[in-house]
Amino acid sequence: MSWIPATETERRSMLDTVGAASLEDLFASIPAALRMQSWDVPPGRSEMAVSEYLGRLSVKNDVCSxxxxxxxxxxxFIPAAVDALISRSEFYTAYTPYQPECSQGTLQAIYEYQTALCRLTDLEFANASLYDGGTAVFEAATMSMRVTRREKVVVHESLNPVYRKMLETHAANLGVEIVSGENPEGAACVIVQNPSFLGTVRDFTNLAAQCHAAGALLVVSFYPVSLGMIKTPGAMGADIAVAEGQSLGQPLGFGGPYLGIMTTRKECVRKMPGRIVGQTVDAEGRRGFVLTLQAREQHIRREKAMSNICSNQALCALRALVHLSLLGxxxxxxxxxxxxxxxxxxxxxxxxxxxxxxxxxxxxxxxxxxxxxxxxxxxxxxxxxxxxxxxxxxxxxxxxxxxxxxxxxxxxxxxxxxxxxxxxxxxx
Amino acid sequence: MQLIYEKCRGRRAVTFDALDVPEVKLPEALLREKPAELPEVSELDVVRHFTHLSKRNVGVDSHFYPLGSCTMKYNPKMAEAVAAYPGFAWLHPHLSTVPEYQAKCQGALALVYELERLLAEIAGMKASCIQPIAGAHGELTGVLLIAAYHRDRGNTHKDTIIVPDSAHGTNPASAAIAGYKVLQVPSNAQGLVDVEKFKEALNDRVAGVMLTCPNTHGLFESNIREIAELAHSVDALLYYDGANLNAIIGQCRPGDLGFDVMHYNLHKTFGTPHGMGGPGSGPVGVGERLLPYLPGPRVVKHEDRYALEMPEKSIGRIAAFFGNFLIAVRAFAYILHLGDEGLRDVSRMAVLNANYILARLKGAYKPAYPGTCMHECVFTASPQAAQGVHALDIAKALIDCGFHPPTIYFPLTVKECLMIEPTETENKETLDAFCDAMLEIAKLVETNPDSLHAAPVTTPVGRLDEVKAAKELNCAKLQ
CATH class of the missing domain: 3.90.1150.10 (Aspartate Aminotransferase, domain 1)
Structure with a gap:
């Protein structure tokens, strides 16, 4: 069978080492009555046949209009070098950099990504990525609730209606009051989008000031490409900026994988969800990078963590970084x-x-x-x-x-x- | 190595044709004051920089990567190739949103429909949904489905989710983010859920029970039917964390074991890449009880046409479209290639490989629990720690031997834990080389423990100062 290399002889020899008579013996801890009888899964097909079949499905989709x-x-537009570099398997076949000494490529890349997003948004801290634009809005809402200890979220009419629906789905059992408008009184945050879902560009500087006067945060959902021109969330006084990062080198891909972007001010960073990379040194003083502030995360804090996020969209963040490096x-x-x-x-x-x-x-x-x-x-x-x-x-x-x-x-x-x-x- | 920002010389990589329409600017007040300080480098500068960065990483293609609980199996190149087909990679997701456009994405909708059917069948579930973007997102979706079920039945008093102490941190975190209190139940001396303690914890307030099976000790919860019956007796639903599905695929099915809801990790069981931490993909599967609440809209088939429908009681959108669709394409190719017999062989060889490592190492390292294991073997390095060599030191020494270390210090139930998951895609020579290295390290613990404290010495940097990183919090080069 492809991808499973063990020969019959090797299986036999390994079973001998284990001291088992057969492969079946290794599943003895599953009660016999619970073993699967049959399933409706087709026989395997060759790489050639599967590639052909998927090719036929793919051409039923319109990507030429x-x-x-x-x-x-x-x-x-996505420059060719983005795909070329993302295709290096040292990146895409690695996992979360739990062992920093053999993951400096990942860690430095994420540090550089964080830098790019901070510079783009005029804010001080970025995380290593969230899932997408809609879940980033939900994470910004719950982060605001942690910062302000309030349970009301105000959604401005400018927000993508799909993000609003995703926010409602995710928060359904949290007892959060989600209201429309822009009145920050008693709210954890006001969430706006710039440009708006309909494309309108606004300056939310005054709203930021009103939010701060009322003890609320301003969350700005932005469109990364637009920040090549328009006033930044940081310059407006936003506390948290979030985005769908698809426009930074991610193919449309019928919905994903995309990239959830989040940046924030220093005062809020300890309440930020997701992984964060920080710079440090080794014993010889050489610069290196590690995951930091991990006490916010689920693998340490469990039910008290800032978020349940574990796997993120790191490779998409690398795409965004390479894309931005090529555009310059x-x-x-x-x-x-x-x-x-x-x-x-x-x-x-x-x-x-x-x-x-x-x-x-x-x-x-x-x-x-x-x-x-x-x-x-x-x-x-x-x-x-x-x-x-x-x-x-x-x-x-x-x-x-x-x-x-x-x-x-x-x-x-x-x-x-x-x-x-x-x-x-x-x-x- | 320099940052890309330290290599700027005012160069350009990509350039564009002159504008073919008049240049227009927004009103001054809406413009950013000064441009973002992005890199100013040539294309070759970029290519060299990231190629050099890639060489400071190890991945499955270059190294054995037995990171327990993460199922770091080989990521087939065929799956990469089909996901890059323009008909998938360039397809706009809103084609599915607009009824007038749906005829233009029938191939993609067919793929979603077929994959959701196959995933459900593989796990003995009634249906599945590929919207959740990662494993933990699938967990959250699953717990939200449990919440919707109880809300619908008027079970307003249910406010607790039970999680074993051996669970991944994402389980309690997902339950909390879905609005539940978390009650932890201990493992027994055999490494399984303590059924007596579970009975004591179980009451009418319990909305759901989240289990990983085999659990993170690499052991099958052989009392699973009893646990399921107990949970159902108080109308608590049983959640299957699919992190370890690789161990049982084709041998038994969560749906047949009594689970009501689950998530799959396409990046573990179905061979899609881990991408330095993501994108993964975490579809949910449901049995009869939760079928009406699945996230929507759902792909449905009307004769030979695919369309979208929002189920009446759906919890709504958990993702904007079809989650990490291009990851789903890879998983679909993986399943079609392996098929019936191939998928059964996945679990057989994942389990044999883990037991082979267990058998070869158990003389030198202490297994956390007696007997055979499933797809991963768990040791405690407590005896080594008593001699001054900790699990961390063993991990770092393995890096110098040319291996990615196993998971260490997880599960939290095992002191000085080493959790080794070889997967089915590794050959016997690789397993032998890894075991030889582990045995060599065990000898060094006896003869020269100090030598292990310096490891790793073959990497671009040595052990890094994590305290300094957290204290100084330099997370971006702002200027």
Missing amino acids: VNFLGGGYYDH KAGLQEVATACHSKAEYLKKKLGFAQIVNDGPTFNEFAVRLPKKAGEAAAKLLAKGFLAGLPLASVGAGQDNDLLIAVTEKRTREELDAFAAALEEASCN
């Missing part, structure tokens, strides 16, 4: 500028539709079409465009509302053709 679909997950200081600004400029170009071309946003937008905006967005989207699909996200499908708008995202990958020709096709589909 010109993509204007966002809603929190974007079709950004100038490249991230260029990507942000291209996303914004191209979206603005398209917005101007859609004069036949009403813009739903009530302020400036970054690279995504919502339009109200003369007809149902789903119907228009179906027509556009036939012309090779993924037109965007009909907002009614996520309960975030009217039937005619369409959320359109533009990344650096879209060309002027594609924008022109898309604008014409959308006008035709929605006005005729």
Whole structure:
């Protein structure tokens, strides 16, 4: 059998060493009545056959349409060197760096990732990753509750409605009061998103001040690429910044694996969930890196831990770091500028539709079409465009509302053709 | 080695074509004051840097990695290749959200549907859901399902989850994050749940019981049916922590043992990579009682079309879409390749390999419990510690011998614990070389214990000052 190397002779010899007559003997501690009789699992198939079968499934999925679909997950360019480096098996076949001396590659990479995210958000501490953008919002909410010893969480209208639903699912049995709005009185935190789910860019500096005056924290869910241009959570006075890190070198992958990002201020770091890497030295004074503040974590604190997280998304964090290293200081600004400029170009071309946003937008905006967005989207699909996200499908708008995202990958020709096709589909 | 930030010389790696539309900026007040200080290096600088970092790591491809409880088996290259197919890797998840788009992701929906069916069948469950993103996330999901069940039945007085003292830390942590009190029950002298103590702890307030089976001592809980009946007698549900499913896959099934809910670790049992700490994947499986509450939306099949439905009593979304989908693709390929007989052989050889190590080492190291083990063998280094050599020293010495150390100091129930899990993918020569090294170290404990305190000496850094790290808390190079 592939991947299981033991030959019959070796099995025999090992059984002799063990002192067992047969492999069956080794399962004697399972009561006979509980042994499995049969199951409906097909016989194994060769690597060739399995690869072919999965290939046939994969080509039933559309990855060729010109993509204007966002809603929190974007079709950004990923340089080839990201995949090349992530494919080094010294990274992807290792596990959590419990033994730092033989895991310095992982640990230094995470330290560098933490550095990148602190610099990106203008905050002082980052963890080694959480699962994704939605679970990061839940972790930020419970972290705020630990910091403030309050049990109310205020969710601003700007937050991705899927994140809000995930927050409600995760907190269902915790007795947390989750309310809508932006009033921080008596709350552990106010959670906002910038740009908003509909793409609107705001400055939450005043809200941060109001939160602090009321003893609450401000949590900002951000879009990493946008920080190549827009005011940072740290500059606004946010206490915790969280993000879906997909836009930093993670393939869309039908939902994952993605990357949950979290950064915070020094005052809150001991209440932060997840692994954290710190710099130190060995006996000879050589610089090295270790997991630190582990007393926050489940393997030490069990039911009193800050979170139950164990496995995280470390390889995705490495992807983000390599991606940011390749884009560099100038490249991230260029990507942000291209996303914004191209979206603005398209917005101007859609004069036949009403813009739903009530302020400036970054690279995504919502339009109200003369007809149902789903119907228009179906027509556009036939012309090779993924037109965007009909907002009614996520309960975030009217039937005619369409959320359109533009990344650096879209060309002027594609924008022109898309604008014409959308006008035709929605006005005729 | 320098940080990438210390290698900046104002260079560029990726460049872009000139903008083909007019450049537009947001209003000044909405802009960041100065750009983020990201690396300014060439592509080769980046490639060299991360290649050098990778060489400061050991992984399964380069080293035997018998990290107990983590099932560090070989990660097949075929699974990596199929997960990289553009039809999976580039697929936008919102195609599943919009009914008008669902025709464009039928292959991916079919995969989710088929994998969820296979996972359920493998564990004797009614259904499974691949949304949970990691093992601990699956635990939390499972406990939330238990909570939904009790809420639905009006069992408002149930506020406690029972967890054995040998459990992974994630079990009590997940129960607490799902809003429950945690009650710990002790293990007996044989390393199993003490059934008498369990009976004493069990009462009407208990909502659920979380068990790992085989447990973290590497032993099968042979009283499992009695424990299940006792739990069910007070309407407490039984949770199966799938961390050790590798030991029993194809031999017995959690559903048949009486478990109501479980999580799978695709990165343990089903050979997907551990990625330096993740991404893993932690699908949940449920029996009849919890079927109505599964997270949604769920992939359903209408004749030959796949669509999404939110079950009426669903706890809702635990992930935005299908969890770590590309990890699920790898696990699906793994299951299809091994199939019926191959999966049964996984547990046979995982268990034989662990018992082989146990047999070869038990003369020099003290087994924590008598008898044979399942997929991992647990020793106590207490006799060595009495001579001044601790489990930590043995682990560090193993690094110098060319092996990743086993898990140490876990489970907490065993003093000076060494927990060794070889997995089924290692060959006999590797096991022999590891055992030879362990026996050599045991001799050094007798003859030259001081030599072991200096280990490791072959790594880029020696033992690191963890106290300094926690005290100074330098976790980012801010400038």
